[in-house]
Amino acid sequence: MADLKAVDSQNFASEVLQAAGPVLVDFWASWCPPCRALAPTLEELAREESRLQIVKVSVEEERELPGKYGVMNIPTMILFKNGQEVARIVGNRSKRKLLQELEPHL
Numbered sequence: 001m002a003d004l005k006a007v008d009s010q011n012f013a014s015e016v017l018q019a020a021g022p023v024l025v026d027f028w029a030s031w032c033p034p035c036r037a038l039a040p041t042l043e044e045l046a047r048e049e050s051r052l053q054i055v056k057v058s059v060e061e062e063r064e065l066p067g068k069y070g071v072m073n074i075p076t077m078i079l080f081k082n083g084q085e086v087a088r089i090v091g092n093r094s095k096r097k098l099l100q101e102l103e104p105h106l
Helices: 012-017 033-048 064-068 095-105
Strands: 023-028 053-058 076-081 084-090
Touching (some): 012 023, 023 033, 076 095
Antiparallel strands (some): 023 076
16 A cells, blocks of 8 residues: 555644545555455555545554544545545445445545
8 A cells, every 4th residue: 555645643634634625544454354455446546536535544553543433344444525524434345336435425
């Protein structure tokens, strides 16, 4: 997931909550096979979809944010718009399915 910006509790507000447009936050871990399988899809989507910013939060390194947002399973993707959660997707998805779920909020 090298192409996606990593955020943590220090920069989450500025990168996600105060962002001008929608931001998809991927809560993931390096030891999680579905997370690793989802990574290329998210990187591809980040390159192709100009209406959306995608960032990642490592649940291994960041303890505060997963707890604050009730992340119980990974991968969990939370879409924020205007500082508010507008969608939550748990588990791996194809790019087409992911876009389908995100489209109403873009």
